[in-house]
Amino acid sequence: MARNELRQVVRLRSAAGFTYVTxxxxxxxxxxxxxxxxxxxxxxxxxxxxxR
Incomplete structure (x- = not known):
């Protein structure tokens, strides 16, 4: 598997609307x-x- 296929970038969002990217x-x-x-x-x- 290529590097991008195994570890995907996801956004984490709170109820207040702030976002982390991990x-x-x-x-x-x-x-x-x-x-x-x-x-x-x-x-x-x-x-x-x-x-997502």
Missing amino acids: RKNRRNDPDRLVLRKYDPVARRHVTFREE
Whole structure:
């Protein structure tokens, strides 16, 4: 597999609308990614969900 096929670029968006861009391994994490990260708009840690 080529490099771009295995690790895809995903966007993580919070409820307030702030976005992080990261990569995920498609083989290890086939489901949507949910991470708890800092949101500078809300000024606290919130859950970020993967959008497609």
